[in-house]
Amino acid sequence: DAKTTQPNSMESNEEEPVHLPCNHSTISGTDYIHWYRQLPSQGPEYVIHGLTSNVNNRMASLAIAEDRKSSTLILHRATLRDAAVYYCILRDRMEYGNKLVFGAGTILRVKS
Amino acid sequence: DGGITQSPKYLFRKEGQNVTLSCEQNLNHDAMYWYRQDPGQGLRLIYYSQIVNDFQKGDIAEGYSVSREKKESFPLTVTSAQKNPTAFYLCASSKGQGQSRNTGELFFGEGSRLTVL
Numbered sequence: 001d002a003k004t005t006q007p008n009s010m011e012s013n014e015e016e017p018v019h020l021p022c023n024h025s026t027i028s029g030t031d032y033i034h035w036y037r038q039l040p041s042q043g044p045e046y047v048i049h050g051l052t053s054n055v056n057n058r059m060a061s062l063a064i065a066e067d068r069k070s071s072t073l074i075l076h077r078a079t080l081r082d083a084a085v086y087y088c089i090l091r092d093r094m095e096y097g098n099k100l101v102f103g104a105g106t107i108l109r110v111k112s
Numbered sequence: 113d114g115g116i117t118q119s120p121k122y123l124f125r126k127e128g129q130n131v132t133l134s135c136e137q138n139l140n141h142d143a144m145y146w147y148r149q150d151p152g153q154g155l156r157l158i159y160y161s162q163i164v165n166d167f168q169k170g171d172i173a174e175g176y177s178v179s180r181e182k183k184e185s186f187p188l189t190v191t192s193a194q195k196n197p198t199a200f201y202l203c204a205s206s207k208g209q210g211q212s213r214n215t216g217e218l219f220f221g222e223g224s225r226l227t228v229l
Contacts, residue, residue: 032216043116043202043220044155087154091216100218102147102155 009107020073022088037084118221135203142208144186149200
């Protein structure tokens with residue numbers, strides 16, 4: 001299975017943008033890039049996913065490098081409620097939940 | 113509202129006892145999953161089911177058992193054979209391979225925290 005690498009932790013100031021990086025140098029052509037986040041003592045929640053093009057939704061933006069070997073989750077204005085663990089995951093389009101690998105993720109701390 | 117409900121939220125168990133964690137979903141999802149999470153770590157897959165009356169072992173199935181008699185329900189039993197059961201347990205569901213508009217998105221419950229005394 002293709003792996004992802006994320007920093008252990010990051011810190012941001014409230015109301016400022018946050019860029020969470022993810023490296024996936026062994027990504028295959030059929031791998032989607034998914035992001036989830038997990039608030040303290042809760043289950044993870046889906047944030048966004050993409051294949052090749054940049055994606056935007058109400059929660060965040062996903063910027064995908066041209067060679068697809070890295071991606072960045074962008075929170076445009078961090079709030080205290082965005083403090084969570086963020087997981088970057090690859091999913092082959094032919095596979096489903098049983099193949100998703102949730103690593104340790106990036107702990108995002110937001111300062112007021 | 114549609115979603116996944118796990119119960120109980122907190123559970124204490126004495127050593128040697130079996131406990132069953134409940135997971136119910138009303139999202140009409142074919143697939144359901146159980147994960148275990150230890151402090152500061154990612155999620156590890158215990159069991160998954162892609163359709164009613166079928167389930168498969170995940171990466172850490174030893175000491176656990178499941179059933180999938182109904183589409184909506186996927187209970188997990190933590191048996192006395194599980195040597196270190198204290199953990200945070202997460203249930204999830206997703207559309208199955210045969211369901212339309214399947215983006216592969218997982219929907220998680222709020223988790224059950226099991227502590228062995």
